[in-house]
Amino acid sequence: MRRRGLGEWRFSVPRRSSRRCQRLRVKAVVRWLPVFAALVLATGFSAPTLRAQEQTLECAGAQITVGESFGRRGDVVSVAVRGESDCEVSGFIAAIGHDPAQVRFVAAEPGPFIADHAGPELLFRVTEHNEQGYAVVGAIFDFSIPLTVPPVIIGADTLLATLTYEILSSAAEGVVPLLNRTRTYGDTNLIANVFAGNRGEFSIDPVLVDGAVTVQADVLPPGGPFKRGDSNTDEAIDLSDALFILNFLFSGGDAPTCQKSADANDDGALDLSDPLSVLLFLFSGSEVLPAPFSACGVDETPDVLPCESFALCPL
Numbered sequence: 001m002r003r004r005g006l007g008e009w010r011f012s013v014p015r016r017s018s019r020r021c022q023r024l025r026v027k028a029v030v031r032w033l034p035v036f037a038a039l040v041l042a043t044g045f046s047a048p049t050l051r052a053q054e055q056t057l058e059c060a061g062a063q064i065t066v067g068e069s070f071g072r073r074g075d076v077v078s079v080a081v082r083g084e085s086d087c088e089v090s091g092f093i094a095a096i097g098h099d100p101a102q103v104r105f106v107a108a109e110p111g112p113f114i115a116d117h118a119g120p121e122l123l124f125r126v127t128e129h130n131e132q133g134y135a136v137v138g139a140i141f142d143f144s145i146p147l148t149v150p151p152v153i154i155g156a157d158t159l160l161a162t163l164t165y166e167i168l169s170s171a172a173e174g175v176v177p178l179l180n181r182t183r184t185y186g187d188t189n190l191i192a193n194v195f196a197g198n199r200g201e202f203s204i205d206p207v208l209v210d211g212a213v214t215v216q217a218d219v220l221p222p223g224g225p226f227k228r229g230d231s232n233t234d235e236a237i238d239l240s241d242a243l244f245i246l247n248f249l250f251s252g253g254d255a256p257t258c259q260k261s262a263d264a265n266d267d268g269a270l271d272l273s274d275p276l277s278v279l280l281f282l283f284s285g286s287e288v289l290p291a292p293f294s295a296c297g298v299d300e301t302p303d304v305l306p307c308e309s310f311a312l313c314p315l
């Protein structure tokens with residue numbers, strides 16, 4: 001090995017005897033890749049002047065796959081990151097992008113194979129960049145001196161890490177891709193999604209497969225027929241309805257049997273604006289309340305408020 005200048009080292013790498021690993025180049029320049037990866041893992045630090053890597057190995061069967069998950073708004077869902085490599089590896093790192101308007105990255109845990117193999121020497125690091133829409137997860141099996149944990153072949157479908165995401169309440173129904181991409185995220189954060197190879201050797205360039213979180217439709221509560229505004233169900237809309245809602249909201253009074261009826265402004269929530277809407281209707285000559293109003297009917301704007309019963313409007 002011969003020092004070539006700041007940040008550059010020339011390695012003479014012997015050809016491997018493994019039949020399954022193909023080395024693309026025997027000699028090449030490596031710019032502090034192991035140190036860079038360690039810095040990213042250890043501190044979340046991104047060094048814009050350091051290139052993530054210049055040379056990598058192709059290895060038959062090397063792959064990192066981000067899984068799929070399903071949930072509803074407000075749910076926290078788990079996504080598996082699985083991998084395999086027929087070449088021995090000593091760690092991995094992956095930046096995984098998401099739409100920050102739909103989901104929020106919460107946390108990540110190492111897979112049991114990784115944790116068991118590395119034991120207490122495992123360096124597992126996670127950094128979240130929710131504002132920029134990505135997270136970085138990575139592991140180095142051994143970061144101590146002297147190194148005692150050997151590199152290892154990763155069998156098919158091995159769980160590398162489990163990521164958790166919160167589906168935001170404002171998320172749209174549908175598929176939110178989780179992008180498993182090299183060098184994609186941030187202006188200066190040149191993260192390569194790779195396996196770390198044998199010590200002192202090049203990283204292994206895996207096939208990268210995206211994942212997804214699918215936002216499912218909310219399960220709406222029961223909603224039978226009702227009339228809006230008659231929160232105390234006495235056939236009249238008057239001051240007592242506003243007081244009934246205020247009593248429920250602020251004084252621990254009985255809940256309306258049909259919260260949709262008490263939702264006088266039909267915004268899908270019970271709050272101070274609802275008794276105010278009743279008062280405006282009663283005393284300002286404002287227009288009618290949202291349907292169903294003059295006759296029994298169902299909520300035309302589905303929301304999460306229940307209407308378990310409304311005695312004046314039998315099913």
Ligand SMILES: [Ca+2]
Nearest residue numbers: 230234236241
């Ligand atoms: Ca009433």
Ligand SMILES: [Ca+2]
Nearest residue numbers: 263267269274
């Ligand atoms: Ca309301």
Ligand SMILES: [Ca+2]
Nearest residue numbers: 299301302303
């Ligand atoms: Ca509604």
